[in-house]
Amino acid sequence: MTYEQRLRNQLVKGLRRNGFLHNDTVAEALSTVRRHVFVPDRSLKAVYRDEAFITKQLDGVPVSSSSQPSIMAVMLEQLELEPGQRVLEIGAGTGYNAALLASLVKHRGRVTTVDIDPEIAARAKAHLRSEGFNNAHVVTADGGLGYADDAPYDRIIATASCWQVPPAWIDQLKDGGLLVLPLRLNGAHISLALRKHGEDLMSTSAATCGFMPLRGAFGPPFERRFDDATASADGELSATAWASLGAMLREARDVKVSFPRRRYAGNTPLYYIALQGKPVLRYFRQTGSWGMIPFLLMTSEASAIALPWQRPPRGRLPLCGSDEALDYLRKTLSRWHVEGQPDQRQLRARVRPSRVRLGPLPRRANGKYRFRRGDHLFELWFEQ
Numbered sequence: 001m002t003y004e005q006r007l008r009n010q011l012v013k014g015l016r017r018n019g020f021l022h023n024d025t026v027a028e029a030l031s032t033v034r035r036h037v038f039v040p041d042r043s044l045k046a047v048y049r050d051e052a053f054i055t056k057q058l059d060g061v062p063v064s065s066s067s068q069p070s071i072m073a074v075m076l077e078q079l080e081l082e083p084g085q086r087v088l089e090i091g092a093g094t095g096y097n098a099a100l101l102a103s104l105v106k107h108r109g110r111v112t113t114v115d116i117d118p119e120i121a122a123r124a125k126a127h128l129r130s131e132g133f134n135n136a137h138v139v140t141a142d143g144g145l146g147y148a149d150d151a152p153y154d155r156i157i158a159t160a161s162c163w164q165v166p167p168a169w170i171d172q173l174k175d176g177g178l179l180v181l182p183l184r185l186n187g188a189h190i191s192l193a194l195r196k197h198g199e200d201l202m203s204t205s206a207a208t209c210g211f212m213p214l215r216g217a218f219g220p221p222f223e224r225r226f227d228d229a230t231a232s233a234d235g236e237l238s239a240t241a242w243a244s245l246g247a248m249l250r251e252a253r254d255v256k257v258s259f260p261r262r263r264y265a266g267n268t269p270l271y272y273i274a275l276q277g278k279p280v281l282r283y284f285r286q287t288g289s290w291g292m293i294p295f296l297l298m299t300s301e302a303s304a305i306a307l308p309w310q311r312p313p314r315g316r317l318p319l320c321g322s323d324e325a326l327d328y329l330r331k332t333l334s335r336w337h338v339e340g341q342p343d344q345r346q347l348r349a350r351v352r353p354s355r356v357r358l359g360p361l362p363r364r365a366n367g368k369y370r371f372r373r374g375d376h377l378f379e380l381w382f383e384q
C-alpha cells in the first residue's frame, strides 16, 4: 500500500471514530479520491488531516477554501446520493468535493459544479480532468442563479453559506429531490438537508458546519469592514450600531463566563442563543487572539460579547460596552440548560413561499422559530 493511501485510510478511520462518517459508499469515495491533487501546495501529511485550507484571499479576506473533510463527509451523507443521479454543486473551489460527488454518482451520473471566480473554476477543471472525472462539468457563473442548462437535478449542494434559498435552486430541483445548504442562522451556520415537496422544502437532517459566504447576487446583505476585521449580520443593524461596534471593539475587556465544554461537532448552545433573535454577528479578524472566537452577540447599540464554539480559554470572554450582553448571555445559557440543552442536530425546518411580514432574524412563538428571507418563510424547531 502506498504512503498516500495509508494517509487516506487513516483520515477515513478518524472520521468514523469521531462520528462524522457512517456510510460505506462515502467512506469508499474518501479513501479513493486523491485530495492532494486538488490541494497541491500542502504536504501530503497536512492534506490528509481533517483540516480546511484557505486557497484564495481577496483584500485579506478568504474567499475560497478546500473545506474540512469531516464537514464534507457529513454533507455527502446528508445528500443520500445514488449512482446515476444528476447533481449541481454551487462553489467548485478546488474541485475535490465535485470529485467525491462524481465518484458517488458513478459514470452514469453527472455533476455540474459552478464557481463565480473564473480562476478558481479553471483550476478545478484542470484537477478534475487530470484525475479522469469525465462526468464532472465545471462552469464559471453566479451559482445563486443555479445552472439551468443541466437542470433538472436530483440533488443540489451549496458549499458556501446562504442567507436565503435562491428561487432558482428550488425551480431546478426535481420534486422529491434534496437540497443541502449551509444556512446562515444569525451568526451560526447549519447544514440543512431539505426535500422538495411542490413549492415547499422540509428538512431531513441538520448538522453543524461553518462556511465562507456565497458571493454574487445572493451574497450576505449586511456586512462591514473594520481596520483588520470583517463583521456580518443576518439582519439590518442601524448605522449607529455599526459605528458603536467599531468603537466598542477597541475597548473590549475580559469577563468570566461559565460556558459549557463541548466538542465542535457536538452540542453547543450557540445555535440556541442565535435562535433567540438578538443579532449575533459573524466576526472575522485577520490577526490577533480573537480569530479563535469569531462570533459577537450584540444586545443593543451599547453592548456586545464574543461567543466561542468551545469553552473559552480560562473561561474569559471579551465584553464590549455595558454589561447588558453579559447578563443576556447568562440568562439565555441558563434557559438552554432548563430546556434540556436542545441540540442543533435535532433542528428541523420547513421553508415555504410567503409574503408574511416578518424580519430576517428568528422570533420565537409556540416553540417554533420563524423568520423571512427573500420570498420564503423559514420555520425551525427542535425535534424532541
Ligand SMILES: C[S@@+](CC[C@H](N)C(=O)[O-])C[C@H]1O[C@@H](n2cnc3c(N)ncnc32)[C@H](O)[C@@H]1O
Residues within 6 Å of the ligand: 063, 064, 065, 066, 067, 090, 091, 092, 093, 094, 095, 096, 097, 098, 114, 115, 116, 117, 120, 141, 142, 143, 144, 159, 160, 211, 212, 213, 214, 215, 216, 217
Ligand atoms: C468553501 S469553497 C468550496 C469548496 C469546494 N467545494 C471544494 O471542494 O474545495 C466556496 C467556493 O464558493 C465559491 N462561490 C462563492 N459564491 C459563489 C457563487 N455565487 N456562485 C458560485 N460559486 C461561488 C467561492 O469562489 C469558493 O470557491
